[in-house]
Amino acid sequence: MTTFTVDQTHSAIGFEVKHMMVSKVKGQFNNYTANVEAADLTDLTTASINFELEVASINTNNEDRDNHLKSADFFNTEEFGKISFTATNIEKDGDDYKVTGDLTIKDVTKSVTFDVEYGGKGTNPWGVEVYGFEAETKLNREDFGLTWNAALETGGVLVGKDIKIKVELELNPAA
Structure with missing residues (x-):
């Protein structure tokens, strides 16, 4: 198994939700860690995947809204500072994947499935x-x-009930 690191300068974990039933608010979590191990990352079915997001790093480009999201009305970051995801099943779906896992927000854990598209493999200038x-899901x-x-x-x-989560990842083998 090889350990892979997330290149956070070329990755993003974002979300969107309906606002006033007519438009969308988008945001992202700026601080997160990931543990991705795989025998061969061109075949995601060999992978072990764990993510942990720092909820206080939420950013919707509006400080008042971000503070409200951090409050007890929403995430309650003082008591529940992390969101976690651990993959429990990875299935190939044509050229793509279905990654199912346990998502924990606050003190609630539920199974969610992400539709994952493999973008390819390359070699950077170094x-x-x-x-x-x-990867995308809706919850x-x-x-x-x-x-x-x-x-x-x-x-x-x-605020709409449905949240779309979109994850864009660039992974590199750990040095």
């Missing part, structure tokens, strides 16, 4: 192998205890 992957935030909302005068709610 002779290091580079592997690219994109109901309320399933993880993220239930705060506000009713709108015109009907509907301020």
